[in-house]
Amino acid sequence: MRTAWLSEFLFLGLWVGLAALSWLLFDGAFGWWLASAFAVTSLRHIRQMQRLEGWLRSGRHSQPPQSWGVWGEVFEHYYRLQRRYTKRKKRLARVIREFRESTAAMPDGTLVLDTDWRITWFNNAAVRLLGLAGNRDLGQPVTSLLRAPAFEQYMREADFTRAVDVASPIRLGHLLAVRVVPYGRGQYLLLVRDITRMQRLQNMRRDFVANASHELRSPLTVLGGYLENLADDDSIPEVWAGPLAEMQAQCGRMTSLVNDLLELSRLETDAPGEPDEQPVPVPQMIRRIVGEAEAQSDGSRTIDVGIDDSLGLAGIERELYSAFSNLVFNAVRYTEAGGRIQVDWFCDADGSARFRVTDDGIGIEARHLPFVTQRFYRVDPSRSRSHGGTGLGLAIVKHVLQRHDGRLTMQSEPGEGSEFCCEFPRQRVRSLRPESARA
Numbered sequence: 001m002r003t004a005w006l007s008e009f010l011f012l013g014l015w016v017g018l019a020a021l022s023w024l025l026f027d028g029a030f031g032w033w034l035a036s037a038f039a040v041t042s043l044r045h046i047r048q049m050q051r052l053e054g055w056l057r058s059g060r061h062s063q064p065p066q067s068w069g070v071w072g073e074v075f076e077h078y079y080r081l082q083r084r085y086t087k088r089k090k091r092l093a094r095v096i097r098e099f100r101e102s103t104a105a106m107p108d109g110t111l112v113l114d115t116d117w118r119i120t121w122f123n124n125a126a127v128r129l130l131g132l133a134g135n136r137d138l139g140q141p142v143t144s145l146l147r148a149p150a151f152e153q154y155m156r157e158a159d160f161t162r163a164v165d166v167a168s169p170i171r172l173g174h175l176l177a178v179r180v181v182p183y184g185r186g187q188y189l190l191l192v193r194d195i196t197r198m199q200r201l202q203n204m205r206r207d208f209v210a211n212a213s214h215e216l217r218s219p220l221t222v223l224g225g226y227l228e229n230l231a232d233d234d235s236i237p238e239v240w241a242g243p244l245a246e247m248q249a250q251c252g253r254m255t256s257l258v259n260d261l262l263e264l265s266r267l268e269t270d271a272p273g274e275p276d277e278q279p280v281p282v283p284q285m286i287r288r289i290v291g292e293a294e295a296q297s298d299g300s301r302t303i304d305v306g307i308d309d310s311l312g313l314a315g316i317e318r319e320l321y322s323a324f325s326n327l328v329f330n331a332v333r334y335t336e337a338g339g340r341i342q343v344d345w346f347c348d349a350d351g352s353a354r355f356r357v358t359d360d361g362i363g364i365e366a367r368h369l370p371f372v373t374q375r376f377y378r379v380d381p382s383r384s385r386s387h388g389g390t391g392l393g394l395a396i397v398k399h400v401l402q403r404h405d406g407r408l409t410m411q412s413e414p415g416e417g418s419e420f421c422c423e424f425p426r427q428r429v430r431s432l433r434p435e436s437a438r439a
């Protein structure tokens, strides 16, 4: 038994012993002695409880009262618990202070939001970037301070895996990247970064590529024209036929490259297509593309089509044509003669529209798949170049799909073939059947 409890029992035993002794010596009054023994014990406990309550009330800094037995242990335990609690609190306060000091020193704006998107804290950079003021904006919903449609939609959709770009509310012409990071239970960090410089650099790069491509177009057209004339000219010695054909092929390659670069920079500059645009007659468009692909492959590959003729799509016809034709021409380019290509346009069970091109060509190794939509990424550069590929086709497809709220999925097995599928959400799907036919 613990010594504290032992001393309590000894104390009680002492009083009971005294009661027994008085009964033996003075013949009676045992009950009185026993009662006084329990009364003294109870009074001691009441007194210790009073001391404990007084100590707890007096605050945590004073020393605990001194006592013996179980009460001594109780005071000691309380004191130890309190000291541990104080130490932990100090440590937490230090961590919070350090966190606030480091986030206050960060060049990016940081705001702490509660479950209702109300601001509970922000750093100096947030003041600089968003023009916040402590006494005015603390407790305000962030959506009422950062009033940009893109940001409101971002908060409504609550897809915080990405950032959203919004115009600075206080500096004209400045662009901010805003990102929400959920943490803890119902708490959010809102990170704000000024990306104006990066955006300007990107614009400069895009404009440079667009201008350079545009400038190259006219000389290439002139060169192409002269080469064609020379190739048709019978007075040119036969020995020049080979070099002229090669020059014409290279000129054609450069023209395709310039056109693809121009197409890409236009896709990057133009505003995205709206879902309420006129429906594009996709079935007709696909038949046209397949016709061109068959002509290009001289009938050496079999192209089968499965098209839902009632299925249209809200979007920009020229861009969709560019994306779909790139996929079909790639299938021709990377399928050996005698191969089979399947082109499908259909509505999926979930209401989304899909354009799928499947081939039994050379396929792509899994390690290349994540990179094939990057500009100029080629699995086999010599094959791509010799078949007229620019290395920009799939980059164009990706951009077009992004602008039409779609996404590109691909599967491929080396030596077995590839499948590229464009998925468009149901809000983009339009029926091409006349109203009367549907009734």
Ligand code: ADP
Binding pocket: 326, 330, 331, 333, 334, 359, 361, 362, 363, 364, 372, 373, 377, 378, 379, 380, 384, 385, 388, 389, 390, 391, 392, 393, 394, 395, 418
């Ligand atoms: P390219 O003009 O070189 O075809 P793309 O951007 O269209 O450029 O494609 C990138 C690379 O992806 C190609 O170089 C090729 O290696 C690979 N690729 C694209 N489509 C297919 C396909 N259907 N089968 C096999 N490989 C493909």
